[in-house]
Every structure is written in structure tokens, then in C-alpha cells.
Amino acid sequence: MQTVKMVVTGPFAAGKTSFIRSVSEIDVVSTERKISTEAERIKETTTVAMDFGRITVDDDLVLYLFGTPGQKRFDFMWEILSEGMLGFIVTVDSTRPETFREAKGILQTFRAYAPTPYVVAANKQDMEAAWTVEDLRIALKLDPAVKMLPCVASDRESVKKVLLELLYSILEDMEKK
Amino acid sequence: MAVKGNLRDFSVTQLLNLINLARKTGTLTVEGPNEAAWVSFQAGKLIYAQLGNEDGTLVGILVRTGRITAKQAQVIKSHAGDKSDKELGLLLINAGYLTQQDILAGIRQYIIDIVYRLFTWVDGFFRFDNDVLPPDDRIVMRLDLENIIIEGARRMREWEQLQEELPNLDMALDFIERPGANIRDVNLNVEEWKVVSYINPKNSIRQIMKANKMNELEIRRIVYALIQAGLVEVVRPPGMPLPPQARQVPAVDKRQQSSLVNRLIDRIRSL
Numbered sequence: 199m200q201t202v203k204m205v206v207t208g209p210f211a212a213g214k215t216s217f218i219r220s221v222s223e224i225d226v227v228s229t230e231r232k233i234s235t236e237a238e239r240i241k242e243t244t245t246v247a248m249d250f251g252r253i254t255v256d257d258d259l260v261l262y263l264f265g266t267p268g269q270k271r272f273d274f275m276w277e278i279l280s281e282g283m284l285g286f287i288v289t290v291d292s293t294r295p296e297t298f299r300e301a302k303g304i305l306q307t308f309r310a311y312a313p314t315p316y317v318v319a320a321n322k323q324d325m326e327a328a329w330t331v332e333d334l335r336i337a338l339k340l341d342p343a344v345k346m347l348p349c350v351a352s353d354r355e356s357v358k359k360v361l362l363e364l365l366y367s368i369l370e371d372m373e374k375k
Numbered sequence: 376m377a378v379k380g381n382l383r384d385f386s387v388t389q390l391l392n393l394i395n396l397a398r399k400t401g402t403l404t405v406e407g408p409n410e411a412a413w414v415s416f417q418a419g420k421l422i423y424a425q426l427g428n429e430d431g432t433l434v435g436i437l438v439r440t441g442r443i444t445a446k447q448a449q450v451i452k453s454h455a456g457d458k459s460d461k462e463l464g465l466l467l468i469n470a471g472y473l474t475q476q477d478i479l480a481g482i483r484q485y486i487i488d489i490v491y492r493l494f495t496w497v498d499g500f501f502r503f504d505n506d507v508l509p510p511d512d513r514i515v516m517r518l519d520l521e522n523i524i525i526e527g528a529r530r531m532r533e534w535e536q537l538q539e540e541l542p543n544l545d546m547a548l549d550f551i552e553r554p555g556a557n558i559r560d561v562n563l564n565v566e567e568w569k570v571v572s573y574i575n576p577k578n579s580i581r582q583i584m585k586a587n588k589m590n591e592l593e594i595r596r597i598v599y600a601l602i603q604a605g606l607v608e609v610v611r612p613p614g615m616p617l618p619p620q621a622r623q624v625p626a627v628d629k630r631q632q633s634s635l636v637n638r639l640i641d642r643i644r645s646l
């Protein structure tokens with residue numbers, strides 16, 4: 199039995215838990231807590247240790263999806279979660295430009311942990327205030343080679359598309375080596 | 376009750392506000408990430424500061440703020456005997472070495488720079504000792520805290536932003552190859568050129584900082600500007616060891632690996 203994992207990261211409230219929930223076959227084992235600090239009270243609960251989702255491929259292969267906690271004071275978890283990952287997804291809340299800078303920082307940190315392929319999911323594209331993928335690419339100063347995909351984390355088809363694009367990148371990366 | 380605690384719970388901004396509003400007299404000791412600082416106040420005004428084991432005497436301050444050279448400092452020291460800073464200051468003025476204004480501006484800059492640096496410390500113990508003041512012979516200032524707090528808070532915000540954008544100083548920099556872009560055509564100031572001259576995927580940002588004797592705020596500011604201008608990008612230095620846990624998928628052979636990824640792809644398509 200082999201297990202592989204991918205990590206879903208991004209700033210606070212970017213939609214990591216929703217993303218994993220959309221495709222996991224088990225109820226996401228989430229470590230949500232009521233939010234304590236006033237500053238971050240833009241929603242009711244937040245992930246404090248990690249999210250954990252599962253997709254069984256066949257009898258001897260399982261894919262785990264790990265979601266990182268978004269609040270900065272839990273970033274000591276990141277390095278642990280990135281261990282041995284196949285690739286990672288950076289989710290960005292396309293409606294909140296105040297988080298773009300942090301998203302870029304998280305992206306760089308993960309890239310430093312492991313030089314694995316990654317894609318950026320421009321999440322919440324269903325909302326009116328969402329920045330377009332093109333504008334977001336400029337705002338995040340992404341290399342043209344990095345894939346940036348529109349996403350609605352609550353929509354399974356949309357999440358599937360992001361996961362597939364990451365897997366295609368992983369495949370390409372393997373063939374290069 | 377003594378004022379003491381940790382900067383995590385009570386920030387430098389809050390501390391200075393308290394000292395200002397309560398018109399406190401005494402010395403604040405702060406243990407920062409790599410060094411300690413002592414900052415003294417008289418009736419809520421900033422009067423003196425000393426950082427770690429830096430030479431906080433008048434001669435040390437004048438060298439540090441570029442008012443005299445290290446060589447001149449040696450000469451002065453050898454002639455000064457055990458004169459107090461105040462006596463020495465008068466001597467320098469009378470001898471026509473420096474004006475009173477030079478001396479006061481140097482001390483002022485030195486003290487304020489230390490206080491600004493405190494704003495970047497987010498963790499560390501502090502203690503305020505009432506009525507403890509710097510040694511008598513030191514030249515002290517009387518600086519209003521309001522403006523220092525405003526400027527310090529501004530710098531702290533900048534610091535936080537820069538840290539988010541550039542979290543890891545162990546990464547290196549490389550020039551972005553872009554048609555039509557030539558670094559020689561860009562107007563850079565001396566400090567920026569100093570950084571640019573060390574840019575190479577082999578040098579970490581931290582090494583560039585040390586080579587230029589800059590602090591973290593200064594190097595982050597410059598690197599950030601260069602990134603913003605689209606001139607450079609952050610890259611992983613070749614020798615940088617991967618953290619042990621970053622080891623990749625078990626090194627099975629390539630065919631097996633791509634078969635694994637293809638199985639994942641098929642499965643996700645079928646969801």
C-alpha cells in the first residue's frame with residue numbers, strides 16, 4: 199500500500215478547508231476552532247493544526263490532501279506538513295488584495311521547503327469582487343511558467359481541474375529529470 | 376509594581392506610549408533577538424540609549440554616526456585621559472574639531488536609531504526600572520516621544536510587510552532575463568548598487584547583507600525594490616541543503632513514478 203500527499207496552503211480564510219472538502223471521500227478531519235482574536239474574526243472558525251482529506255485511487259494507492267492552518271501563529275506546522283509532498287497548491291482569496299502579499303510569502307516559503315511543482319488557485323472566482331486571474335498574476339508577480347487557475351473551492355469540478363493541472367505539472371517535471 | 380513583561384504581549388509602541396503619557400523617569404531594558412538595549416527617559420522624554428556592548432561613549436557615537444573616523448577616535452582617546460563625555464565634548468568644540476551642533480546631532484541620531492531598531496523586535500523580555508539613569512558623565516538629550524512613536528510604528532509596518540514578502544534571507548537572487556531590460560539603464564543609488572554588485576545565485580541575501588554591513592530592514596528594503604522593479608527574482612542557492620523532510624517521493628524508477636501519477640490523474644478525472 200502506497201500513500202502520496204499533496205499540500206493545500208494559502209493565507210487565512212483563502213478557502214483551503216473548502217477546497218479539500220470538495221474532493222475528499224472522507225469527512226475532512228479538520229481541526230477547526232472558534233476564532234479567538236478580534237482581528238481575524240471575519241469568519242466563525244479556522245483551521246488550527248491541519249485539514250486532512252483522502253482520495254483512494256485503487257487497492258494499493260491512496261492520495262492524502264493536507265491543508266495548512268492559515269493563521270500565522272501556526273506556521274510551525276508548515277514544514278512538518280510539507281514533508282515528502284508530491285506538489286502543493288497555493289490558494290488565494292481573489293477578493294482580498296490585502297492577503298496577496300502574504301500569499302506570495304507563503305509560496306516562497308513552501309518552495310524553499312521543497313522544490314516540488316506547485317500551482318496557484320485564484321479562489322472565490324464566483325464572487326463579484328474577485329480579481330481576474332490575469333490581474334492576480336501581475337499582483338503576485340508570478341513567473342509566466344507557473345500555472346495560475348481560476349477556482350471556486352466549493353465546486354468539485356473546479357477543484358478537480360486544479361488538482362489535475364498540478365498532476366500534469368508533476369508528470370512533466372518527472373519527465374524532465 | 377514594576378513594569379515588566381514580554382514584547383509579544385506589550386509592544387514597543389505600547390511601552391513608549393505608556394512612558395510618554397505617564398511621564399516616566401528611568402531606564403527601559405529590552406532583551407532583543409541578538410542583543411539587549413537600554414533606553415533612558417526623564418519625565419517622559421527620551422534622553423539616552425545604548426545597544427548591546429556597542430561603544431556608547433561620545434567617541435564611539437561620533438565614529439558610528441560618521442562624524443569622525445576610527446583613526447581620529449584613537450587619537451582623541453589617547454589624549455582624553457579620563458575626561459568625562461561632557462568635558463571631552465567641550466574640548467572637541469574648543470579645539471575646532473566639531474561644532475556643538477555636530478555633536479548633538481550625532482548623539483540624537485544614535486539614540487533614535489536604537490529606538491527605531493527596537494520597533495522591529497516582536498519578542499523579548501522588557502523591564503522598566505524607575506529612577507535608574509545613565510552614568511552622570513554622559514551627554515543626554517531631551518527628545519519628544521510622539522514623533523518617534525509615529526515614525527517607529529510606520530517602520531514597524533514596513534518591516535512586517537517586507538518580512539511577509541521576503542520571508543527567507545537564506546534564499547539567493549538572480550537577474551531576470553528580459554529582452555530590453557538592462558540593469559545599466561536603471562537609476563540606482565549607491566546602496567542599491569552595492570547590493571546589485573553581489574547578486575549571484577550563489578550568494579544568499581543574508582551574505583549580501585553581511586558583506587554590505589546592512590541590517591535586515593535595509594537589505595529587505597533594497598531587495599524588495601529590486602524585485603518590484605522586475606530586475607531580480609528570488610532563487611534557491613545551489614548549495615542550500617534541502618531540509619531533511621523535503622526528500623522527494625521515494626526514489627523508485629521513473630517509469631514507476633509516472634505510472635503512479637497517471638493513476639492519480641485517472642482517478643481524479645473520474646471523481
Ligand SMILES: Nc1nc2c(ncn2[C@@H]2O[C@H](COP(=O)(O)OP(=O)(O)OP(=O)(O)O)[C@@H](O)[C@H]2O)c(=O)[nH]1
Nearest residue numbers: 210211212213214215216244245268322350351352
Ligand atoms: N463564494 C465563495 N466562498 C468561498 C470559496 N471558498 C471558500 N469560501 C468561503 O470562504 C470562507 C473561508 O473558507 P475556508 O475553507 O474555511 O478557508 P481556510 O483557508 O480553510 O481558512 P483557515 O483554515 O482559517 O485559514 C468560508 O466562509 C467559505 O465558505 C469560494 O470559492 N467561493
Ligand SMILES: [Mg+2]
Nearest residue numbers: 214215244245
Ligand atoms: Mg481551514
